[in-house]
Amino acid sequence: MTWKFEPITGKTAEIVETIMNSQDMPDDPALQFKLRLCVEEVVENIVSYAYKDGEGPMEAGIECENGKISIAFKDEGVPFDPLAKPDPDITLSAEDRPIGGLGIFLCKQMMDDVRYSYEDGHNVLCLIKNL
Secondary structure (H helix, E strand, C coil): CCCEECCCCHHHHHHHHHHHHCCCCCHHHHHHHHHHHHHHHHHHHHHHHCCCCCCCCEEEEEEEEEEEEEEEEEEECCCCCCCCCCCCCCCCCCCCCCCCCCCHHHHHHHHEEEEEEEECCCCEEEEEEHH
């Protein structure tokens, strides 16, 4: 199932709820908790940073097959690979760590695979979790 959202500014909660209420979402509360955290992080990053003026489209799709759930996000914003940044040093105190980067780190820890590509003028980020 795929959805297109436009505009996305101020719609993080609506977008997250749409994805989480998909008929393809597994009926597993523990898995849903992890997926919700990651979906919220990705959506909020797109809403906050993809477009210079804060406005623009985003597509989201969910697929559950072959023992995996995949949630893909696609935007036309500034090209940005969140996986290219090094993981934060979580051994440092909060005061000594630079701001940002924990959300994608969390996604990488909770999902079995996180993939980024830039295709035909679109950022594509895919979260994959084995069922």
